[in-house]
Each structure stands twice: as C-alpha cells, then as structure tokens.
Amino acid sequence: MxxxxxxxxxxxxxxxxxxxxxxxxxxxxxxxDETLTQAVTNQSHxxxxxxxxxxxxxxxxxxxVYELRAKLQARGQGLRLVIPTSSSAYAALRLAGVAxxxxxxxxxxxxxxxAAE
Amino acid sequence: xxxxxQAPLRPPRGRIPRQGQVVLPSDTAxxxxxxxxxxxxxxxxxxxxxxxxxxxxxxxxxxxxxxxxADTVAxxxxxxETQQLEARAAKGIEEExxxxxxxxxxxxxxxxxxxERVPIFIADxxxxxxxxxxxxxxxxxxxLGIPMIVEGNLIGVLHVGSLTPRTFDERDVAVLQFAAxxxxxxxxxxxLSLELAHEHRVAVTLQRNLLPRQLSExxxxxxxxxxxxxxxxxxxxxxxxxxxxxxxxxIAIGDVAGHGLRSAALMGQLRxxxxxxxxxxxxxxxxxxxxxxxxxxxxxxxxxTAAYGVLDPDTGTVRLASAGHLPPVVIGGGQAxxxxxxxAAPLGAVLYRRQEAVEFELAAEEVLxxxxxxxxxxxxxxxxxxxxxxxxxxxxxxxxxEACQLAVGVLPLxxxxxxxxxxxxxxxEIPEELRLRLPADAKVLAEFRRSLRRWLHARRADExxxxxxxxxxxxxxxxxxxxxxxxxxAVFEVEAVERDGEVTIVVRDHGRWRQPRGTNRGRGLxxxxxxxxxx
Numbered sequence: 001m002x003x004x005x006x007x008x009x010x011x012x013x014x015x016x017x018x019x020x021x022x023x024x025x026x027x028x029x030x031x032x033d034e035t036l037t038q039a040v041t042n043q044s045h046x047x048x049x050x051x052x053x054x055x056x057x058x059x060x061x062x063x064x065v066y067e068l069r070a071k072l073q074a075r076g077q078g079l080r081l082v083i084p085t086s087s088s089a090y091a092a093l094r095l096a097g098v099a100x101x102x103x104x105x106x107x108x109x110x111x112x113x114x115a116a117e
Numbered sequence: 118x119x120x121x122x123q124a125p126l127r128p129p130r131g132r133i134p135r136q137g138q139v140v141l142p143s144d145t146a147x148x149x150x151x152x153x154x155x156x157x158x159x160x161x162x163x164x165x166x167x168x169x170x171x172x173x174x175x176x177x178x179x180x181x182x183x184x185x186x187a188d189t190v191a192x193x194x195x196x197x198e199t200q201q202l203e204a205r206a207a208k209g210i211e212e213e214x215x216x217x218x219x220x221x222x223x224x225x226x227x228x229x230x231x232x233e234r235v236p237i238f239i240a241d242x243x244x245x246x247x248x249x250x251x252x253x254x255x256x257x258x259x260x261l262g263i264p265m266i267v268e269g270n271l272i273g274v275l276h277v278g279s280l281t282p283r284t285f286d287e288r289d290v291a292v293l294q295f296a297a298x299x300x301x302x303x304x305x306x307x308x309l310s311l312e313l314a315h316e317h318r319v320a321v322t323l324q325r326n327l328l329p330r331q332l333s334e335x336x337x338x339x340x341x342x343x344x345x346x347x348x349x350x351x352x353x354x355x356x357x358x359x360x361x362x363x364x365x366x367x368i369a370i371g372d373v374a375g376h377g378l379r380s381a382a383l384m385g386q387l388r389x390x391x392x393x394x395x396x397x398x399x400x401x402x403x404x405x406x407x408x409x410x411x412x413x414x415x416x417x418x419x420x421x422t423a424a425y426g427v428l429d430p431d432t433g434t435v436r437l438a439s440a441g442h443l444p445p446v447v448i449g450g451g452q453a454x455x456x457x458x459x460x461a462a463p464l465g466a467v468l469y470r471r472q473e474a475v476e477f478e479l480a481a482e483e484v485l486x487x488x489x490x491x492x493x494x495x496x497x498x499x500x501x502x503x504x505x506x507x508x509x510x511x512x513x514x515x516x517x518x519e520a521c522q523l524a525v526g527v528l529p530l531x532x533x534x535x536x537x538x539x540x541x542x543x544x545x546e547i548p549e550e551l552r553l554r555l556p557a558d559a560k561v562l563a564e565f566r567r568s569l570r571r572w573l574h575a576r577r578a579d580e581x582x583x584x585x586x587x588x589x590x591x592x593x594x595x596x597x598x599x600x601x602x603x604x605x606x607a608v609f610e611v612e613a614v615e616r617d618g619e620v621t622i623v624v625r626d627h628g629r630w631r632q633p634r635g636t637n638r639g640r641g642l643x644x645x646x647x648x649x650x651x652x
Contacts, residue, residue: 004563006362021362022363023563023566025559025563025566025591025595026562027558027559027560027563055363056587056591058588058591058595058641058644059592059595059640059641059644060595088584091584091585091588094647095585095588095643095644095647096640096643096644096647097643097647098640
C-alpha cells in the first residue's frame with residue numbers, strides 16, 4: 001500500500017518546515033495531523049507548511065489546517081501556510097469560501113522571512 | 118572363483134605393512150589366466166558406457182564382485198562441499214545405500230582410504246576400527262578398498278568384502294583399480310552435470326524471487342508478465358511494473374549481460390535501483406540516465422539494455438526511454454505495430470549518455486508489450502523478420518494476458534537459447550456511464566477519484582472542470598461514507614452520466630440522514646455548492 005501523501009522536513013533555525021506532496025483526503029488527514037504536530041519542537045517559533053506540491057486538497061485538508069493552527073497557537077507557536085494561488089490547495093480554499101480569511105504565502109522563502117514576531 | 122576359507126593369512130613379504138595396508142604381491146595361481154582375461158574384459162566392456170550412471174554403477178559392481186570373487190562390493194562417492202563420502206551403489210550390502218550412509222573424510226574404513234588416498238586391506242574386521250556397523254552386522258570379515266581418483270581429484274571409494282577371512286592381494290587391488298578407472302570418468306561427468314543442474318536451480322529460484330511477485334495494480338490498467346529461463350542457464354532478464362506518485366504507472370524491462378547466478382543477482386540490484394530512481398518522478402529519460410550512472414559506478418557490471426516507460430492512466434499518455442533495447446509493441450483493434458523509438462546506447466556502454474524519451478498515446482483497450490531479445494533473436498534469421506513475426510502473432514490480443522500468451526508462441530518448443538522476459542499493460546475501457554459500488558471506507562476515495570478523472574477525461578472535460586467536479590464528488594462521497602449505515606458491510610454508490618456537455622453525478626448511501634457534524638462538513642457542502650451548477 002503506497003502512501004497517498006509524502007512529507008519532507010527541512011531544517012531551519014527558528015521554524016520547522018514541512019513540505020507536503022501528493023494527496024490529502026479523509027483517509028490520511030489524521031496521520032498527517034499527528035505527524036506534523038509531533039514534528040514541531042518546543043524550540044520552534046512556527047510551523048511552515050508548504051502545500052505547493054499537494055495535488056489533491058479538500059475540506060478535510062482545510063480542517064487539518066485549522067486544527068493545526070489552533071493547537072500551535074495554544075503552545076504559543078505560529079502556522080505559516082505556503083499555498084501559491086496556482087495550487088490545488090488554493091482552489092479548494094477558494095471553493096470553500098475561506099481563501100481570503102487565511103494568511104497565505106506564495107513561497108517558503110517568503111514564509112520564512114515574512115511573519116513578524 | 119573360490120576363496121581360501123581355512124588357509125591362514127600369508128605373512129607379509131618385504132616391508133612390514135602398516136595396520137590395514139595392502140602390500141602383498143599376488144599369487145595368481147588360484148585363478149586361471151583365461152578367467153582373469155575374461156574378468157578384465159567384462160570390466161572393460163565398452164557397452165557399459167552406454168548406460169546411465171546408476172545402472173552403469175550397478176552393472177560394474179556385479180562384474181567387480183565376480184572378478185575378485187568377493188561377497189560384497191560397494192562404491193561411495195565423494196562430495197567435496199561437505200567433505201563426506203556417500204554410499205551410491207552396493208551389492209551384497211545394499212543397506213549401506215538404502216540407509217544413505219555418509220562418512221566424513223578420515224572416519225572409518227572408507228573415510229580413511231579417501232583421506233589418505235591409498236588402498237587399505239583389513240584382514241579381520243573384528244580387530245580393526247570399523248565405524249560402519251552395517252559392515253560388521255553383515256558379517257563381513259575381510260575388506261579391501263581403494264580410492265578413486267580422476268586428474269588428481271578424489272571421486273570416491275570402491276571396496277569389496279568377504280564373509281570369511283581372506284587375504285585380498287595386489288591382483289585384487291589391480292582389478293579394483295581397473296574398475297575404478299572405468300567408473301571414474303563417468304561418475305565425474307555425472308557429478309558435474311548434477312552440480313550445474315543444482316546451480317541452475319538456485320539461479321532460477323533467485324531469479325524468480327528477484328522478480329516482482331505481484332504486479333502493481335492501478336485503477337484503469339491491467340497487467341501481465343512472463344519470465345522464462347533458458348534451457349542452459351538463467352540470464353539477467355527482468356521486468357517490473359509499479360505505481361508512481363500521482364497514480365502513474367512505471368513499466369520496465371531489462372537485460373543484464375551474462376548468465377547464471379551472478380547475473381541473476383546483478384539483475385536484482387538493477388531492478389531495485391531503477392525502481393528507486395523512478396519513484397522520484399523524473400522523466401523516463403532522466404531515470405535511465407541515473408541508472409546508467411549507477412551501473413558505471415558499480416564495478417561488477419558489464420552492460421545492460423533497458424526500456425522504461427511512464428503511463429498516465431487518466432490520459433493514456435506514455436513517455437518511454439530506451440537504452441539499447443528493442444522497440445515495444447502496441448496492440449489494438451486486431452492490429453499491432455512497433456513503437457518508433459531511437460534507442461540510446463546500452464547502459465554502461467558509453468561514458469556520457471544522451472538519453473531521449475518518446476511520447477505516444479495508448480488508447481483505451483490497447484495493450485503495450487515490452488520484451489527482451491531472447492524472444493526474437495534466432496541464429497541466422499534477420500531480426501527484422503522475427504520482429505515482423507512477433508507483431509503478426511500478437512495482433513489479435515485483446516488483453517495483457519493474451520498478449521503474453523501469444524508472444525511466447527514465437528518461441529521454439531524445445532530448447533530456449535536465451536532467457537525471456539515479457540510485460541504487458543492494457544488501458545481498460547472506460548464505460549459510457551460510470552457506475553461504482555464501493556465500501557464505505559475513506560481509503561477508497563483515492564481510487565474513486567482516479568476512476569472519475571479517467572471518465573471525465575474520456576468525456577473531454579478540461580483540466581479545471583475535472584478538478585472541480587472531482588473535489589465536489591469526493592466531498593459527496595466522504596459524506597456518504599460518514600453516513601452510510603447498514604446491518605452488513607456498508608457500501609455507497611456513485612453514478613456519473615454525461616449528456617450534451619452536462620455531467621450529472623449521483624452519490625447514494627443507504628444510511629440515515631444526520632445533520633452535518635462540525636464545521637468541516639459544512640465546508641464540504643459549501644465546496645460542492647461552489648463547484649457544481651446544481652446540487
């Protein structure tokens with residue numbers, strides 16, 4: 001059974017960067033949530049979640065993002081979403097009508113430089 | 118002939134023998150010259166060589182026993198790997214063979230003969246150290262044994278025994294040696310062919326284990342494959358089919374130069390390397406470039422040919438790269454043709470590679486067949502001719518399995534000169550109306566999306582529409598999975614119909630309606646409403 005989605009963690013000083021690829025749906029969203037939550041150490045300021053290469057994203061993915069944000073905020077940590085306007089994830093956010101309510105970055109670089117403390 | 122049951126054992130002449138060593142010159146008076154000649158002739162009978170090994174040994178032993186007038190005779194063969202002697206044939210003491218008696222080198226009567234490589238005579242077994250209880254149990258009193266040696270290699274031991282105390286002398290040794298000289302070459306030949314057969318079996322087993330047990334299944338594609346080892350030795354042919362990220366299918370075929378166990382093992386490495394590089398999702402041309410680099414950095418390799426293609430089941434597009442490999446065949450509608458591909462050099466052949474990939478479309482119900490040269494290379498027949506034959510032979514195939522069956526029909530019935538590997542994939546037909554009945558489990562959603570995408574693509578929807586319809590339909594299915602509830606295993610149904618450019622999708626579950634729980638389900642519904650024209 002192959003995995004539907006792949007996660008690549010890259011190190012960075014202040015943030016944990018997680019690059020997702022593949023598909024996110026109801027079947028794997030729980031495992032992804034657990035893995036991503038555990039990957040953010042206490043030393044991290046924020047989780048940078050890069051969804052550029054995600055080829056399928058729907059309401060379960062949106063739910064994942066909201067839940068991650070809530071959990072991280074409770075720990076005093078931030079969530080920065082890298083969702084280019086050309087991506088499938090963006091299309092899903094738009095269809096759900098929430099695209100303008102979520103802070104999005106076009107690239108990892110922006111996300112790492114961008115947010116003010 | 119008679120023995121001398123009551124006469125005392127003759128004293129040694131000349132050097133005092135070691136315990137159990139033959140030194141006695143013969144006294145030929147007891148056996149007439151004619152008989153001796155007759156005995157030797159029977160031992161040297163050329164007709165014996167016509168017999169298969171086991172029968173040959175049996176017949177030889179009968180004649181040996183007559184020639185030395187012994188009661189028992191046995192032949193043990195030496196296994197250099199285990200360093201043991203194994204009883205192979207016997208007369209008068211068949212139990213030795215039946216019990217599968219095995220003697221380590223140096224142990225017991227025969228073991229000592231084998232270790233020291235000298236004939237040994239035991240005048241009275243009661244006073245000697247005989248390991249094998251069978252000999253004593255049989256009532257043997259005296260024994261004579263000689264080593265059998267061919268070109269310096271120990272082949273086995275031949276021994277004779279007498280139930281009454283008796284002196285075996287030099288003449289008897291000479292007779293045994295003559296018989297051993299007769300037997301040894303035949304035994305050696307048989308042993309070599311057994312070794313080869315054994316290695317061949319190991320290689321075939323290895324080869325079969327290194328090839329995929331089960332071909333990967335991807336929605337909308339059916340696959341089949343064959344591997345046939347050659348009659349002589351197993352080669353380095355392989356095939357592979359595997360799922361790639363994003364639901365594409367990787368198809369590979371290859372041929373490592375060389376034969377036997379080593380080639381099979383190298384083939385395993387190459388297959389694994391190709392699979393690993395392929396999973397990175399590169400274009401097939403890049404994958405083969407990486408594989409080429411791998412070969413060149415692995416000292417054991419000589420060369421290999423390979424072809425690797427990526428099939429997108431949604432669109433039927435195939436991108437294929439070939440490194441010195443024969444062109445694949447596309448079969449459909451009762452016709453078949455070779456794919457036009459310019460093969461680059463075989464892997465490992467040139468220092469730098471210029472690898473290109475060719476792109477073509479596989480239509481629904483068409484079969485793509487890849488094969489190795491063992492299928493089509495026939496001595497003295499031009500390759501173009503055999504390729505033409507192959508194409509004609511497989512043209513009627515309507516399934517991947519049938520394509521493989523028809524293809525092997527081009528091979529001769531008896532000897533296979535070179536091993537053959539085949540792999541075929543078929544793009545399944547796409548129905549006019551999509552009807553699916555799926556278990557209510559979130560795991561089926563990915564497969565569902567693929568089926569829907571394929572169907573939408575066949576209905577000529579554009580990419581943007583496909584994406585939106587898919588997400589909406591998926592949301593509806595996710596709802597159904599959540600709500601589906603029944604006494605037995607829960608299922609849900611999907612129907613998709615297209616008329617005049619309008620797509621209607623119905624998702625049906627048999628559960629009870631519940632209010633959407635949580636904000637997520639609400640979002641799901643919003644998505645459906647936003648994506649579709651009507652809900």
